[in-house]
Amino acid sequence: MLLDILNNLLGGMGNLFQLWNFGLLALGSLIGITAGALPGIAFVNAMALALPFAYFMSPVTAMLFLTGIYVGGIFGGSISSILLNIPGSPGSLPATWDGYPLTKSGKSAKALGIAITCSAIGGMVSAMLMIFFSPPFANFALTFDQPEFFAATFLGLVTVIAIAKGQMLPALASLFGGLVFGSVGFDFFYGAPRLTFNWEVLDGGIHFVVAMIGMFAIGEVLYTLTQNLKTNHRNLKGHTQLPRVKELWDLKTTIARASGIGCMIGVIPGAGGIVGAVISYGVEKQVSKRGDKFGTGVEEGLAAPETAKNATTGAATIPMLTLGIPGSAATAIMMAALMLKGVNPGPILFVQGKELVYTVFAGYLVANVLIVVFGLLIARGFSYIMRVPPAILYAIIIVLSVIGAFAVRNNIFDIYIALAFGILSYFMKRFNFPTTPLVLGLILGPLMERFYLTSLASYGSPAEFLVRPKTAIIMSIAGLFLVWSLWPSVIETIRRIRLKEK
């Protein structure tokens, strides 16, 4: 199997280094780092906006383009974190804790160098995990029947909720909102329209790509408009000094730990870069000899979250490629691009679409190398990028969103849906409701319904979900996640009761 993987990976590399493929991966990386670095535009917004361009591309090229934006974007946020103390994306928040103090003490070049190198190393480790873990996992997933897929989808939804610990109810409301939106339109079995209010345009349902474009692009534009964001930083110095081999060697245990944490967190649906980065920072603070000095500009405090953040990228892609279950907004957009091009991700893809899968794997490896090249370049030109008037940028984003929404089904009504989701997303963000559960509910809801109904049709009883060994194991893991997420609330209630008694 190992030889097979290496052989296929070589083929993937061959595909990747065709001019058009490599050019778009590089362009994606450049766009991703830039979007990530600009406060107010997250890489997910850039990915959503890239969808309309995916129509002109082959599935392989579209995936490489999105891979470039994803991998580059998740790093890009650190540039503004380190130089401005403003995280470009949520995952870059921990970079402000030790990155910005380094900048204040005149070591911004060193801080940027550490961030770039560690992000690239974390991303490479994650890409390797994806390359060597995905094919055997996909082989295993080939033995899945409908109940197992139902259980896996259920696990995906449960983990999304479990991760939103402090925001359990808003996350649940968001998720059920997504599940309700997902059940609009014709049903899978009888073709009966549901929740359409006799409105024929809704018979086809709400396409998740349309909703995603609205939520991640239009909603973000509205949010930024009302925030009066000031982005005038003309005197920034973005020079970068890559760490020497000895300096990197000193950080080896930090990087190894953070890579491991990032990869583990990345596989969990809903966790993403921010969770990986924060947990990694916390762990490093506990184990580092200089833990008490974290927050004052300690190199380990910057290296750990940077490595972990990018180490989530490849790992997060594993469930999307092998099971067709996206665990984050970014991988959901990648799945959308594949589905728009008529490719269904899942274990079968590893049999029928090896060329695509291994080219994407190669893309992840090379995208992490490109981070170093473009990271240096963009950090240097950061002050110029910050001069782009946000008004122009956001006007173009709205127009591209409308094109993207229209292009999904060439339907004018989808434009209205995207705009409505944009407004909904604005209010959700304003009232601190997480938007990712809604999107995942919208994507996974119809899948879950289909798996549930076909399971019932094949096996007759819902008890099948508990008696089949694989399904029972997956359901038990979902149960454990639920207990884990509810545990702090239970402890707090017990503590409160005890305090009252005293």
Next chain:
Amino acid sequence: MVDAEKKNKHFSIPLFCLAVGIILLTNLLLDPVIDLQKPQSPGLWPIAMVSGLLLVGFCMLCTAIRTQLREKHNLLAQNNNKQIDHIGVKQKFDFSQQDSDESDHDDRKLFLGIVGIIAYGFTVHYLGFTLATVGIIGYWLFIWNIKSFLKIISTSFVGTGLILVVFVKIGYLPLPKGVGQFHDFTIWLFRTLSLFQQS
């Protein structure tokens, strides 16, 4: 933010979820197409999901009521100059935590933004993509405090032109052309700019 507004926000979201849930559930239960007697009934799944939404809305409402009662209790305790134990006062689901962030929002711009977006959605169909896009780019620059008329006009036209070249000429995307005379205008414009050959 004043207390009354805070309270409204505590209750408005759960009540909104409950109201939406009740409307959707009623719609599903009254729909003759959705026959719950059928095996794998088409109504089963949406009813389960809407019920979930209702349940969450109810839990949120309970949490909001509990939070408010606690706040009242603490206020009374404060008035009595008693030592207050703050443990357990703040709820995890507590919208007041976001109040500081709330005040940063410019509601006038929000209103203008939403109006612009809705207007764009509707004008795309009637005026066609080209004219509506020129309009929205200009409008957006204007509400973002760009006052130079020249900048607004030039950016609107150049931006729209570039988008048309990329998506119509290169991407062959059949973007909305408008209705009636606006449709004819779009066709004429596309032909004049050599964006496509056939009508």
